[in-house]
Amino acid sequence: MKLLDKLLCVLVLSVGAVVSPVQAAEALRLDSAPVRLDNASLQNGAKLFVNYCLNCHGASFLRYNRLTQIGLTEEQIKDNLMFSADKVGEQMKVALRREDAKQWFGVAPPDLTLVARARASESGTGADWLYTYLRGFYRDDTRPTGWNNVVFPNVGMPHALWSLQGEQEARFVTKDDGHGKQVRQLEKLEITKPGLLMPEEYDAQVADLVSFIVWMGEPAQATRRGLGWLVLAALSVLAVLTYLLKRAYWKDVH
Amino acid sequence: MSQMDTLLDKGKQALGWVDERFPLTSLYKAHLSEYYAPKNFNFWYFFGSLALLVLVNQIVTGIFLVMHYKPDAALNAAGVPVAFASVEYIMRDVPGGWIIRYLHSTGASAFFIVVYLHMFRGLLYGSYRKPRELVWLFGIAIFLCLMGEAFFGYLLPWGQMSGWGAQVIVNLFAAIPVIGPDLSIFIRGDFVVSDATLNRFFAFHVIAIPLVLLGLVTAHLIALHEVGSNNPDGVEIKKKKDTNGIPLDGIPFHPYYTVKDGFVAVVFLMVFSVVVFFAPEGGGYFLEYNNFVPYDALQTPPHIAPVWYFTPFYSILRATTSNFMWVLGALALIVGGLTVVSTKSKNVKALAVGVTAILLAGFALLDAKVWGVVLMGGSVMLFGLLPWLDQSPVKSVRYKGVLYASVLSVFVVAFVLLGILGTKAPGYAFFGLIPGEPVAAVCSVLYLAFFAFMPWYSRMDATKPEPERVTWK
Numbered sequence: 001m002k003l004l005d006k007l008l009c010v011l012v013l014s015v016g017a018v019v020s021p022v023q024a025a026e027a028l029r030l031d032s033a034p035v036r037l038d039n040a041s042l043q044n045g046a047k048l049f050v051n052y053c054l055n056c057h058g059a060s061f062l063r064y065n066r067l068t069q070i071g072l073t074e075e076q077i078k079d080n081l082m083f084s085a086d087k088v089g090e091q092m093k094v095a096l097r098r099e100d101a102k103q104w105f106g107v108a109p110p111d112l113t114l115v116a117r118a119r120a121s122e123s124g125t126g127a128d129w130l131y132t133y134l135r136g137f138y139r140d141d142t143r144p145t146g147w148n149n150v151v152f153p154n155v156g157m158p159h160a161l162w163s164l165q166g167e168q169e170a171r172f173v174t175k176d177d178g179h180g181k182q183v184r185q186l187e188k189l190e191i192t193k194p195g196l197l198m199p200e201e202y203d204a205q206v207a208d209l210v211s212f213i214v215w216m217g218e219p220a221q222a223t224r225r226g227l228g229w230l231v232l233a234a235l236s237v238l239a240v241l242t243y244l245l246k247r248a249y250w251k252d253v254h
Numbered sequence: 255m256s257q258m259d260t261l262l263d264k265g266k267q268a269l270g271w272v273d274e275r276f277p278l279t280s281l282y283k284a285h286l287s288e289y290y291a292p293k294n295f296n297f298w299y300f301f302g303s304l305a306l307l308v309l310v311n312q313i314v315t316g317i318f319l320v321m322h323y324k325p326d327a328a329l330n331a332a333g334v335p336v337a338f339a340s341v342e343y344i345m346r347d348v349p350g351g352w353i354i355r356y357l358h359s360t361g362a363s364a365f366f367i368v369v370y371l372h373m374f375r376g377l378l379y380g381s382y383r384k385p386r387e388l389v390w391l392f393g394i395a396i397f398l399c400l401m402g403e404a405f406f407g408y409l410l411p412w413g414q415m416s417g418w419g420a421q422v423i424v425n426l427f428a429a430i431p432v433i434g435p436d437l438s439i440f441i442r443g444d445f446v447v448s449d450a451t452l453n454r455f456f457a458f459h460v461i462a463i464p465l466v467l468l469g470l471v472t473a474h475l476i477a478l479h480e481v482g483s484n485n486p487d488g489v490e491i492k493k494k495k496d497t498n499g500i501p502l503d504g505i506p507f508h509p510y511y512t513v514k515d516g517f518v519a520v521v522f523l524m525v526f527s528v529v530v531f532f533a534p535e536g537g538g539y540f541l542e543y544n545n546f547v548p549y550d551a552l553q554t555p556p557h558i559a560p561v562w563y564f565t566p567f568y569s570i571l572r573a574t575t576s577n578f579m580w581v582l583g584a585l586a587l588i589v590g591g592l593t594v595v596s597t598k599s600k601n602v603k604a605l606a607v608g609v610t611a612i613l614l615a616g617f618a619l620l621d622a623k624v625w626g627v628v629l630m631g632g633s634v635m636l637f638g639l640l641p642w643l644d645q646s647p648v649k650s651v652r653y654k655g656v657l658y659a660s661v662l663s664v665f666v667v668a669f670v671l672l673g674i675l676g677t678k679a680p681g682y683a684f685f686g687l688i689p690g691e692p693v694a695a696v697c698s699v700l701y702l703a704f705f706a707f708m709p710w711y712s713r714m715d716a717t718k719p720e721p722e723r724v725t726w727k
Binding site for chain 1: 293330334343346347352509513514517520521527528531534535544546547
């Protein structure tokens, strides 16, 4: 290649490097979720999901028998996790009627199968959002449900896990945002009435629940990564062979 | 006669039988074994065959997706649109469905990466110049089809970005004076993006556009093989032939370039696989996060951004504000004035004055939104004028002067900056400091200027003499 071609290569590639998202400062920092996709965490997450979420939120793209993938038998699924379905091949739907739900909460609770993928943003992964959200409920008497959330202000959902976490209160401070504007910023969340779990225990439970929601968003994700290494290994071999073939043929090009 | 010889003989007979009825051997020779390509192709020449590879990937994976996808906006029992649910059905319940879908969604972005690099090669080495004007124009038509194909296809997963992206783009047609509002309803088949829109976009995506695309790709290749490939030196290899009439610097496409492109294809597939298997969302650029939420015609997302490959043109649209009309007016005046001064033909002078006057009147009378739409479409079409705008005595950047190399570099930087800004919400600032809007406006002007002033700067440029034969190693 001529020098000029090389220079242009460098130019194009270096411009490409700038494309990586330039992150804007967000008002609220999301906590990094300790996602673990091992069977123990996922099974505990499934239990929490079925007991605390599935009453209002569906997971309508997920079939109960898909949970065999996280190490449960169909018998275990039927006996412990299926409250509103008859057949193990059914999707995880809710009995709650959408019209009723809309009247009770102001908005029908969304299907959660893909929520971990939908909530990803420049501020963090969908898991980070969920992990912070589920630990960010606080008491607010101005809201119809009595609850508010630091990640999702004025959310329609009450704190479904309050019996585990207890009740929190939010302390806000008013600060100058550096441009002479006064903004209300969260200073800290404080537990005012303890729940069944210690804060660290609660965080661990939420981490398992979030892990399950991440798994549910794409049950094939572990298979996908595993297969990826195989494909890359096979292609590497092919790359060597095709390169040798090319070199052999091009020997006589002068 | 040995058994092997008998078999070979039978094979030759069979081929003879076919050749008497269909020009199989002569087609094979004309397009592969006796199509002589310059031997000095470099990195930038990989992207043509890679585009073909990605096209095949899109068609094959597309066929399997259509077997399971349902273009239906009605809600299923769980309250989810059937189209959206059928995509998740493919991702979960269809064996191997997830890999087919990721190959297709990643392939869409890969197609644009490959095609943009393929087009950049044309700008580098003057591949659009005589006698390859039609190769280039077919290529531009392919690019337009590809944009249409991507746009129609993006509606099908029926997520929030699918629906609202389509709504924004179809509404652009409403900017056309007089017929615009009715036209946009005609395109959608409804007042909002709905089931009617989904079904017609599906028809366009799976049959109408692919048919045209395949026809254009064939025309692109036939035209290319008629005139022969350009090369990094921009000299015609057909000028120097040996006694058999074979170009001295040409080598048969098969086997030389088939084995070379074969290796390149494997390397490309490795990069492609890294995305498919380890980052299918492409950081939210290949599969937008908000598109994992089903489309809701009553809930507008706070920020609607087109997929990354449309964003340079989308940025030009957004930059065309009413203040920007003054800049456009000035640009038209300068180009018109330059044309009048630099031509001797009275007809051209009159034409330049007329066109400038019409443009100025249009800028003054019509809404900036109309011009934004015109510029967005026009900025793509401008590529089609390159064969006639470029007046340089040489084709390749290797022998063009510093002027063209600098102008092209500025153009690439402007194009990429426009692309980045198009993915951001209005009010975005680089590093929180440099506001995006003025940058987009400047980059839009630079984009237009690359084409508008080419007849002049390509003539002014201090070029070097082209070599007699291609340079090699």
